[in-house]
Amino acid sequence: MNLQIPTPISGGLILSYRCTASCRHCMYACSPRWSAEWISEADLEAILQSLAGKIEPSPWGAATMSLNHGLHFTGGEPFLNFPLLCNAVRRAKELGIPSLFVETNCYWAKTDRGTREKLEVLREHGLIGIMISINPFYLEYVPFERSERAIRIAQEVFGVNVAVYQLEHYRTFKRLGIRGRLPIPEFLKIKGGGKLTRNTEFFLSGRAPYEMEEFDLFPKYPAESLFLKPCSPAFIRSWHNHFDSYGNFMPGYCGGLSLGDCRCLDELLVAGIDLDSRPLLSYIIADNFEGLLGFAKEHGYREREYGYLSKCHLCMELRKFLVRAEDFAELAPREFYDQLESG
Ligand code: SF4
Ligand code: SF4
Known part of the structure; x- marks a missing residue:
């Protein structure tokens, strides 16, 4: 059986999973330990050509940014391979893809001059x-002064098209007079656990459930109580999907899952997802996590006695087990599952 999927109208292009940081909340389990596989020129071209004509501009116009419109370049940390980032921007622009922006942890913003040079080159x-x-997880790796510098200079280069994700944390750090980096245990001593996520969007997905468990900040739930909780945002959707350096068309923020090959996006959109060759997707798309748990148990999975921090945690646990049991095409890239703990 094949399932038709909507045409993507926005999203992020993951140039590599390699990053300078190994954040405890990373949804894509990025880290410096990933093999440094950057997207190839041929794959970059194929994906950008597939997306051209599909990606929609920000509601305020193609020359403005909006997080759920246009195309953004991301990772991993895209500034780690600046020539590739420049090439990707240039080619996307030539192909007429609107509302192009980049997402970064700002590790590279060490001097005013160097920061301005990079941003101006990208603008050109x-x-x-x-x-x-910006949040306490990045602050473990990136000195706050660099984030501040990048914001200040980016506003001069890009005007209003500068988004700080998340402004609430930026304000907290300013109020606290943070300088340099700060480990999470130190931040918790100052602000308490509530400040990690209060008033901000936070997904207990990807690496977060594994890394946050030790701090005992979140309740745990038995698997069966999570079955009725829907995936949020919706699993199959047209907006803010991701396209990775291996050619995986990743639904939304669901790291380690692939709907198919985004280098052949037009074929995938016409044919739909072949669910017979991706059985785990059948369960997830039907929101049948009871069925997925049963399937994993048939392969030898044992339910966690102390429960799960979120539905995504349950999902990750089942996939993390199944990726070692069999070769499921939808569990990709496989290295994602080896990188879930920050190490
Ligand atoms: S959250 Fe961002 S900065 Fe942190 S490891 Fe993931 S990609 Fe790198
Ligand atoms: S439960 Fe799984 S499929 Fe649903 S949003 Fe979370 S990671 Fe994605």
């Missing part, structure tokens, strides 16, 4: 904006 290639990631 066609980039219109930047999303700067």
Whole structure:
């Protein structure tokens, strides 16, 4: 049976899973330990050509940014391979893809001059904006001064097209007078666990359930109580999907899952997903996590006695087990499952 999927109208292009950081909340389990496999020129071209004509601009126009419109370049940390980032922006611009922006942890913003140079070069290639990631998890790796510098200079280069994700944390760090980096245990001593996620979007997905368990900040639930909780945002959707450096068309923020090959996106959209060759997707798309748990148990999975921090945690646990049991095409890239703990 084949399932038709909507045409993607926005999303992120993961240039590599390699990153300078290994954040405890990373949904894609990125880290410096990933094999440094950057997207090839041929795959970059194939994906950008597939997306051209499909990606929709921000509601305020193609020269403005909006997190759930346009195309953003991400990782991993895209500034680790600046020539590739420039090339990707230039080619996307040539193909007419609107509302192009980059997402970064700002590790590279060490001096005013170097920061300005990089941002101006990107603007010349066609980039219109930047999303700067700030929260206590990044702060373990990136000195706050670098984030501040990047925001200040980015506003001069890109004007209003600068998003700080998340502004609430930026304000907290300013109020606290943070300088340099701060380990999470130190941050918790100062602000308490509630400040990690209060008033901000936070997904207990990807690496987060594994890394946050030790802090005992979140309740655990038995698997059966999570069956009725829907995936949020919806699993199959047109907006903010991801396209990775291996050619995986990743649904939304669901790291380690592949709907198919985004290098052949048009064929995938016409033919639909072949669910017979991706049996785990059948359960997930039907929101049948009871069935997925039963399937994993048939393969030898044992339910966690102390429960799960979230539905995504349950999903990850089942996939993490199944990826070692059999070769499921939808569990990709496989290295994602080896990188879930930050090490
Ligand atoms: S959250 Fe961002 S900065 Fe942190 S490891 Fe993941 S990709 Fe790198
Ligand atoms: S439960 Fe699984 S499929 Fe649903 S949103 Fe979470 S990671 Fe994605």
